[in-house]
Amino acid sequence: MKYYIGIDLGGTNIVAGVVDEQFHLVTKASNKTNVGRPASEIALTMAQTAKLAAEQAGLSMEQISLVGIGTPGIVDSVTKEVVFAGNLNFSNVPLCQMVEEHLHRPVFIANDADAAAYGEFMAGAGKMQDGSHISNMLAITLGTGVGSGIIIDSKIYNGYGHAGGEFGHTIINVNGRQCSCGRKGCLDVYCSATGLITTTKEHMEKNPDSLMWKLCDGDLNKVDGRTCFDAAQQGDAAGQAAVEEYTTVLAEAIVNAVNTLQPEIICIGGGVSKQGENLLRPIRNYMEQFCFDRFTAHKTEVRIAQLGNDAGVIGAALIGLQAE
């Protein structure tokens, strides 16, 4: 049996996991990242977390075939450096090499959203029930922001300077809501959970009688990504309007992706994806009307992501397999 270790470097926690050759997560260990420390110290904690995960699985490091790192920021997969990661204060950091010096195993590295997309591709939503294999996938994560990863020809694709794959930072509404990236009207500010909450609040303010006010005890600060979906389920018109506005923009964004990349699968993860069919139904209806792929027998399928928060660790563990 072959084993791989994935290390998911986050702003708060470092999570390491052992993955077996069936791509199942065997064990997980974690430590605090304590952002602000020098990269060498963070790399040491990453290596320690990996060793801990191996130990928990009853494995020595010699039994680990490959190690992979998923990190925030722009990653050069050729030089294996973190080119730029604002929240970690990293600039041209040879993180891969630093971790390798502690683990003495081959270490690979990718952007965290790309690693998570690769995890879903290899072990989650990218697996076909009939045993067939797909080559192209777009993974979208609807969380605090809109994360994304593109898989083309079974490999992570992020462009010339590794600055692509940021589908959340495409404008869908010229002069729309202000985005943190400096532009206005990006998907990020409409399709993220944060964007959903903004949309929900806008509908609440226009509808003082909406059930949504009851669901959040009359307190706008208690509105979350479920508020409008819950109200809509109970027949509240303002809730339904908020859900419709949100899912329409999301469907429009997804058709944008299909009209350009047309992957076999688009998988949707993150907190909002827990709405499952409530989210997929309007997206599918919109796609059937407007996607260019409606003229072909090979249509893009939209699915909910399957690995949850483990996608990042599982994907990181497997990125070395791309080179094979």
Add this chain to the structure above:
Amino acid sequence: MKYYIGIDLGGTNIVAGVVDEQFHLVTKASNKTNVGRPASEIALTMAQTAKLAAEQAGLSMEQISLVGIGTPGIVDSVTKEVVFAGNLNFSNVPLCQMVEEHLHRPVFIANDADAAAYGEFMAGAGKMQDGSHISNMLAITLGTGVGSGIIIDSKIYNGYGHAGGEFGHTIINVNGRQCSCGRKGCLDVYCSATGLITTTKEHMEKNPDSLMWKLCDGDLNKVDGRTCFDAAQQGDAAGQAAVEEYTTVLAEAIVNAVNTLQPEIICIGGGVSKQGENLLRPIRNYMEQFCFDRFTAHKTEVRIAQLGNDAGVIGAALIGLQAE
């Protein structure tokens, strides 16, 4: 010397050209398409046009290594069928095979925008002055509509059902201008020459004193893609505002493409691209401010297309080389 023939099937004309192994166009011949005829008749005219081009170049068909077709519509490059082409009234037409029966040479086929993109990639804007090679390119054509073709890993990329690569049909302005595809706010209706004319007219109607009225003899029907650029050049404020509105949306669209695909080169062709630096300057300024690739040393470069209307024929002639 190897020779290739490209056949560009258009709604009005069929153009065939002989291309040599330096990717130079040697001769061109053309015939009317006469849309409405059965596919078999159109295929015969295509073959006749190819033979004519070979003859003009003093070559026999035996001296032609490969033949390629660029056609409107969705093309399955594996089965080599035209899956769907509305304006030709084609549905699952084995066009490649039909032409092959007349020419007895290996025939390949691609969508016409994809073929033109491949032409620019191989023989035009994709060529680097230092002799190095690029792998990824996006070609955008600003004509009656916005055409596009994506090259990834040196091959045409159009997705699972060959329905991708339609960058012009991505929404950039939710609930914006009506697009012919059924959606609202696509790039097509803002960034095409048609979209530019719409924007120009909007600014003229708001500014009855604008120089633009003089430039079109007071007749809105005489407005074309140059009107606002010409007026802006002469210092007309309304003309400058129209140019700014148009180039800003185009720049926003290009950054959308960079943030997702981040190819080495984005090349812009079509009538509007004749504006050259007047078009590129504001795009570059916008990119420097907002592109994610500003954090890396490997930035996407925007260029004007180099092959003009010949891109389609040259690209079609070369598509068989992708298989090598």
